[in-house]
Structure formats: C-alpha cells, structure tokens
Amino acid sequence: MPALPKPMSAALAVLAAVSLWPGSAHASAAALRFGYESGTRTSGHAELGVNACCPHSIQVDDLPRTGKYAIRSHLKYGDAAVAGGTRAESHTMDIESSHFRTGKTVYYGFSIYLASSWQNDSREDILFQWKPWRDKCEADKAPSAFLSVQPSGKWRLRVNSDGNACSTPESVRKVSFDLAEVKPGQWHDFVFRFRWSHDSKGGIDGWHQTHKSPGWRKVVTATGPNTFNDDATTQGYLKWGVYKPAWNTGPTDVESRTVFHDNIAVGTTFGEVDPTAG
Structure with a gap:
C-alpha cells in the first residue's frame, strides 16, 4: 500500500484554503450577469432599472x-x-433572481473603474449597494451593505444590521471594513460572499484585485449580523453607479463624478461571479 501523505497542519490548511480557493474556482455561467455586451444600458435585461435625472x-x-462595453x-x-x-444608478429592483434576505448565501462579483483623473473628495462616494425594501412599520431603511470610496483613499465596505422587527436610525448596528487602496486608472475587481442574516449566523468574505496587479487577495472575513430582521415579504436588491449623499445638502471639494461598472454577477460560487471571466 502506498504511503499516505502527512496531514497538513491546521494553520497551513487555513492558509491554503484562503490562497488557493479563488484561483482554483472554475468559471461557469452565473445565475445573473450584466456585462453590457448588448450595447444597451439594460444589458439585455428589460427589467433592469435606472435612477437617472438626465x-x-x-x-x-x-x-x-x-x-466591448461597460x-x-x-x-x-x-x-x-x-x-x-x-x-446616477442602475438597480435590480424588478429582477427577482437578484433579491436577497436572511437565510440566503450568495456570491457577488463586479468590476469598477475610476479614471486616472479621479480626485479624492472630502465626502464619500457610494458605488455599489445591497439595498432592502423597508417594512411597513419603517419610515426608511439603510442599505444592508454598501461599497464606497472614502476621503482617505480607501475602498470601504459598510455593513448595517438590526435584529429589531421595526428598524429605526438609532437601532441600526454599523460596522465598516477598509478593504484596499483606491487606485485611479485601474479596473478594481471584487468578489463577495454574503451569508445573509440579521443575527450571529451572518458572515462575509471578500476578495479584491486590480487589472494591473492581478492575483486575488482576501480583504475581509467577518462574522455576525449583516442585514435586517425583515418580515416575510421583504427582500433586498442591488444598485450600482454613483450615489453622493453629501450633495443632497451642499457642495464638496469636487463638482462631478464618473465611474464605470462591468460584469456584475450574482451566483452560488466564486467561479460563477468572477468578473474577469466576462
């Protein structure tokens, strides 16, 4: 009988899982993907909505x-x-296969490009959101999570949660994770795995790379609540583009923002949503 390999130490096993898993995932068709190869802003999905003034x-x-397109x-x-x-955002409010709620585990992938002329501002820019509808007992509802560019020049993932059946601004739990340095003039690729839950069963894993420095790097691992205790009819959807909350009340250091998104995907594995797979 051939000799059995020596067991890997626990520490090495964890390192191998973190280092090799994304790269070893096989690309396959995502459950839902927006690559804009149709040349239209709906990316071939008639239900894809836009919030656009102009x-x-x-x-x-x-x-x-x-x-060809983004x-x-x-x-x-x-x-x-x-x-x-x-x-100025696109949204999946009317696309059921993008919806999420407590109890679901979902992978998300997307790429974001900031032009080389991008300048840091005194206030954040929100470029991707996981947004739940509000329950009937709620006046408004924060996103469960959003990805932003911070004045510090960092990508930040903000996570909001609430175990109360009726959420208020005062009852929301807020946690933030700085992920990576913002590098204008480069495509930033992201993959996130959300184990959605309004209690301790929740979890998040996230990976990042740029097209000029390929090689997935794990940038967040977190456990704990990451969404809201919604009623049985309430779910969340996706939004991407630019949202500038500070401009609701006044100017900041910059007067315009332009951002590009491509290969937004929703699926059940890393390989399904890998934004570099196109």
Missing part, C-alpha cells in the same frame, strides 16, 4: 473590463434628485 447620467461606454455613471453637483437623493 441624458448624461447612465450611458453604455466602450471602456470595458472584458468584451456602463458609465456620471453625476454632477446640482443634478436633480432621483429616488430621494443625488444619484
């Missing part, structure tokens, strides 16, 4: 992560408010 807000552009979101200070805020 013709310049949401446009297909030939600066892709892969393929979506460009452009926001100017002074643009009319849409859906209660200063934003």
